[in-house]
Amino acid sequence: MAETVLATHALTRDFRGFRAVDGVDLAVAAGTVHALVGPNGAGKTTLFNLLTGFLKPSGGRIEVAGRDITGLPPERIAALGVARSFQITSLFPMLSAREHVELALQGRGTLGWRFWRSAKLLGRYRARADELLAMVGLDELGEAPANALPYGRKRALELALALALDPDVLLLDEPTAGMGLEDVDRTVDLVDRVRAGRTVVLVEHNMSVVGRLADRVTVLQAGRVLAEGPYDEVRADERVITAYLGAADAAG
Amino acid sequence: MSVATQEKAKRPPSLLRAVAGAPRGLRWALLAAALAVTLWLPNGLYPAVAVDILCWALFAVAVDLLLGYTGLLSFGHAAFWGTSAYATGLVAIHAGVPFPVAVLAGALVAAALAAPIGYLAVRRTGIYFAMVTLAFAQMIYYIANNRRGLTGGENGLQSVPRELFGLDLTDAYYFYYAALPVVLLGLWAAWRIVHSPFGRVLVGIRDNPARARALGYPVHRYKLLAFVLSAFIAGLGGGLFAMAHRFVTLDTLHWTTSGKAVVMVVLGGIGTLWGGVLGAALLVRLEDWLSFSGFEAVGLVTGGLFIVVVLVFRRGLWGTAADLLRRRLNR
Ligand SMILES: Nc1ncnc2c1ncn2[C@@H]1O[C@H](COP(=O)(O)OP(=O)(O)O)[C@@H](O)[C@H]1O
Ligand SMILES: [Mg+2]
Numbered sequence A: 001m002a003e004t005v006l007a008t009h010a011l012t013r014d015f016r017g018f019r020a021v022d023g024v025d026l027a028v029a030a031g032t033v034h035a036l037v038g039p040n041g042a043g044k045t046t047l048f049n050l051l052t053g054f055l056k057p058s059g060g061r062i063e064v065a066g067r068d069i070t071g072l073p074p075e076r077i078a079a080l081g082v083a084r085s086f087q088i089t090s091l092f093p094m095l096s097a098r099e100h101v102e103l104a105l106q107g108r109g110t111l112g113w114r115f116w117r118s119a120k121l122l123g124r125y126r127a128r129a130d131e132l133l134a135m136v137g138l139d140e141l142g143e144a145p146a147n148a149l150p151y152g153r154k155r156a157l158e159l160a161l162a163l164a165l166d167p168d169v170l171l172l173d174e175p176t177a178g179m180g181l182e183d184v185d186r187t188v189d190l191v192d193r194v195r196a197g198r199t200v201v202l203v204e205h206n207m208s209v210v211g212r213l214a215d216r217v218t219v220l221q222a223g224r225v226l227a228e229g230p231y232d233e234v235r236a237d238e239r240v241i242t243a244y245l246g247a248a249d250a251a252g
Numbered sequence B: 001m002s003v004a005t006q007e008k009a010k011r012p013p014s015l016l017r018a019v020a021g022a023p024r025g026l027r028w029a030l031l032a033a034a035l036a037v038t039l040w041l042p043n044g045l046y047p048a049v050a051v052d053i054l055c056w057a058l059f060a061v062a063v064d065l066l067l068g069y070t071g072l073l074s075f076g077h078a079a080f081w082g083t084s085a086y087a088t089g090l091v092a093i094h095a096g097v098p099f100p101v102a103v104l105a106g107a108l109v110a111a112a113l114a115a116p117i118g119y120l121a122v123r124r125t126g127i128y129f130a131m132v133t134l135a136f137a138q139m140i141y142y143i144a145n146n147r148r149g150l151t152g153g154e155n156g157l158q159s160v161p162r163e164l165f166g167l168d169l170t171d172a173y174y175f176y177y178a179a180l181p182v183v184l185l186g187l188w189a190a191w192r193i194v195h196s197p198f199g200r201v202l203v204g205i206r207d208n209p210a211r212a213r214a215l216g217y218p219v220h221r222y223k224l225l226a227f228v229l230s231a232f233i234a235g236l237g238g239g240l241f242a243m244a245h246r247f248v249t250l251d252t253l254h255w256t257t258s259g260k261a262v263v264m265v266v267l268g269g270i271g272t273l274w275g276g277v278l279g280a281a282l283l284v285r286l287e288d289w290l291s292f293s294g295f296e297a298v299g300l301v302t303g304g305l306f307i308v309v310v311l312v313f314r315r316g317l318w319g320t321a322a323d324l325l326r327r328r329l330n331r
Helices: A046-053 A074-079 A099-107 A119-135 A151-164 A182-194 A207-213 A232-234 A238-251 B001-010 B015-020 B022-045 B047-067 B078-095 B097-121 B125-147 B170-192 B197-209 B210-216 B218-244 B255-268 B274-290 B296-314 B318-331
Strands: A005-016 A018-031 A033-037 A059-064 A082-084 A170-173 A199-203 A216-221 A224-230
Touching: A005 A046, A005 A074, A005 A151, A005 A199, A018 A046, A018 A199, A018 A224, A033 A046, A033 A207, A046 A082, A046 A170, A046 A199, A046 B001, A059 A216, A074 B210, A082 A151, A099 A119, A099 B197, A119 A151, A119 A182, A119 B197, A151 A170, A151 A182, A151 B210, A182 A207, A182 B218, A199 A207, A207 A232, A224 A232, A224 A238, A232 B296, B022 B047, B022 B170, B022 B210, B047 B170, B047 B218, B047 B255, B047 B274, B078 B097, B078 B125, B078 B218, B078 B255, B097 B125, B097 B170, B097 B218, B125 B255, B170 B197, B170 B218, B197 B210, B210 B218, B255 B274, B255 B318, B274 B296, B274 B318
Parallel strands: A033 A199, A033 A216, A082 A170, A170 A199
Antiparallel strands: A005 A018, A005 A059, A216 A224
16 A cells, blocks of 8 residues: 555544544555545544644644654644645635735745745746636736635635645645536646646545545544545445435435 | 734735826936935924934835734834844943944844744734734843943943034034935935835735745745845934934834834835835924924824824825825826
């Protein structure tokens, strides 16, 4: 089996006595798409927040490529090649779509510190920014302020920001949530395209998306790992069916 | 106030951006007009008042760099204005260097002081940031008051020499023109910072710090550099202020001095940069006129003006002018 790039050991997070993530052991193999599923409130977003340093664990450890990153701040983890998208779209209201991507591209260098230079220097990222915008289907909307974009396009920009970091590990929190069918298909194609050379962890409610993309699936429930394995196995697991997938998915 | 002002700071109207869409000719005309007014100022006002406007303009622009472009309300910037004033005065007294060198040295001392204060303060946001900066400024005030040997205590620092290659600058009219290059340099620096790659990151941090961190930006360090740069520009203003008055008093470190700079920014418009210049001109001129006419309750009038501007021109004077111009041009 391929080496593990992202691992958690007994990862735990409490919110004032409420255990949102409870002793999670996760091992994501390099180059795979690993889906994280589970009912609302299962702790998926909290797990992402722990992995990316936005929350400090109450217990346990996190490793990226064998390196302990437990307790590192978000910007350090991002610099180590772990990028995330947010379940609730998180953009800069004053910036245009292209300026968003330029800002994301600029983050990898030291250009951001140059307070004595002109912002026109960001022009060097323009070609790459336009490429990324085209990739997510925003090529016509580069000048539009992020505020004015329709919901589905905002989700696309959210993806473009994570991709701009060219991460080794890409964490996507419900990238298709609230999207129309066409946008869902486009997003699946996109993830399929950008997964080459990366490891993707995907929180997703849409089981057909999970089936199309995921190599392995981890099912979370009430903060714990309920089941883990290849999609078809997990899908057939009795406990998973009663706990989560239920009749609706069996029918669909 | 902080919550309301921070809300507004999120959407900075920009006269420059409005003008950027305007014909080139209009842009140059506006710039020429601004330059003409600047050069004429000591002929239309008391030269000493004109010089004060220059100093406070730098101070207000420095505060706006933090408030408008980084989303941090400093209520302790008098620490940097006043520290630079004292440092400039001491350098001038003891080293006898040309006054711009003394001012530059004062501003560097202010920036050096801002590093440890900022390091601790940027870990807080909103009203807590304002409180931490205020607390440090109060500390500096008491230190200055106690170190009488250095600062002269309540008597202040007296007889600061104003030297520039033997030129006679005793007349405020001539000092205005001698100080102008330093001021324009400081204002240009602020403009450069706002329109740099660094400035772009600052606006990102102001509007969505979590996203900025997810993109790999060390938000605290960026805020710290913004804080130090702002203190440097405030220090240029404070140093010139010491040179302008040729003495330095504890007032330069007082919390009301911090408050005055914030009021200037709000009057002119948060996040407009040049609004601070306008706010400074207005407030300095008004205070001078009120005290000259023997009016006692200066604070009552400036406070009243503040309330009217906040209520009627919600984006400040400059911001409102920018909006009007933009609407005209877009028609
Ligand atoms: N900051 C927080 N403070 C308190 N409780 C929280 C916080 N964040 C999440 N929770 C709780 O933790 C549980 C897991 O939430 P979340 O991770 O968002 O679930 P999911 O993403 O799987 O839907 C929920 O019960 C939620 O209410
Ligand atoms: Mg969630």
